[in-house]
Amino acid sequence: MKASLQRAYWISRVTFLEAVRQRFFAFLVVLGAAMVLSSLSFRFLDFGHGELKFIADFGFGGMFLFGSVLGVVMTAQLFFSEMDNRTALTLLAKPLSRTEFLLGKFFGAWAVLAVFLGVLSLLLGGVMWWREQTILVQAEQRGLLPGVFSASGMFAYALLQWLRLGVVIAIVLTISSIARTFLFAVIVGALAVVAGQLQWIAQDVLLKPADNLAYKSFLWVSSRLLPNLQQFNIGDALVLEPASVPTDAVQWVVVSGIFYMVAYLVLASAIFRRREI
Template sequence: MKFVHIARNTFRESVRDRVLYNLVVFVLLLVVAAVVIGRIAVGQEAKIIVDAGLSAMTVFGLLIAIFLGLGLVTKEIEKRTLANILSKPVRRAEFILGKYLGLSLTLLVNAVVMAVAITLALLYAQGGADSLQWRLWPTAFLLWLELLIVTAVALLFSCFSSPALSALFTLLVFLIGRWSLDLKLFAETASSPATRWLSRALYHLLPNLANFNFINQTAYGQVVPWQLLVGNTAYAVCYIAAVLAAAVLIFERRDFK
């Protein structure tokens, strides 16, 4: 259970490094949006607050997932803190898992505080309780799952690539993953067999993140179907497990000069 200690320490690091300060910026933006939009878009406030709030949650979360995700391992190597950990009775796999869970916890706290802020903004804008205020929570949960996948991918890249390249690769994976349905369509319609094969391989290999984005539908009053919620959770767990297993496999074989 040493990964629990490592996870707790990773979470503590992000708190002490003032990562959660992004929440202050987020809340300020949301307050301004709620007040300003309420005046200029009468009748549309709730929709816009949900849309803008959840989109901002994605952007802020993505920045944390990519940049902190990359630093999880590279910082420990560069700052030479890894030598101290590996000399102790800790498996490399426990280290990777602990680091990953620590950042997942940071993202969870971030997502929960942001969702609470959006709920409060809606309460203010709608002048009372409304079903939309709870319906945004499953959507926020899906966004958190999406960020967990991105974090795992960032961690995987950082196990063998430089931070700059890893950031680029992770961002590309996120973007392609978000447009995975277009990639599937392209795979079906491309004229060249090689392109078709490559697109299909990429479609299956890269995470299908399109299903995790339910922001628009939520803003228009839909609720996330439970089948989608369960299916996406299972998909995220399996995908993350596979990516982390690959990261561990690479990290186990790596020499630190």
């Protein structure tokens, strides 16, 4: 078991190094950071939400959008670069199981996203803290109740986003294990993310009390196979109104996310073991 984890670690290390050296990663980090910083310039678009909420929303949007793009495109790219360049051939001819190879890819990509989210969270936290200080002074002068932001809430949000992207990576690896081309994996992966984000709405729309049992059963099973990714998007509440989030809610979401990651990785491994390299 230790040797197995060790091998997965070596694969993930090289995967991480390969990913962080890519211009694509640097480009998305810069784009995300620019989005966080530009929220300060776009404050004039705000219609009475409160400045901190507006800035937070901009930053969360950057993390969500570019994180998802990175999670889908980079994971598929890291997987297919090994297949297309046939480096997988060299690696899998060694005493390395396919599950270890997939786990290595997963943890390597997930580590890259940890760096991505870490950088953007620190930047967003810094911007919000700076604006909070100004707002506190202004509010005190006017005798108003200022909006405040929670640093621990920001940490919890970054953690949840990291978990969400972990689920996304696991899904993309599952798709890549079946897919023959990079493009197919990216398109289907992106559709899976959109479907996961909108799954909760689709469930409400499609399921009606009068539906027959077979249809209900089909919906029940299919809606459980696809994760509800919306549950990770509670940034507003965590950062600006942490008291409104039930204490155990984050823990439940974390456990649910881990469950999905494990489930998709088991599925990806089962598929990949049958793949001809």
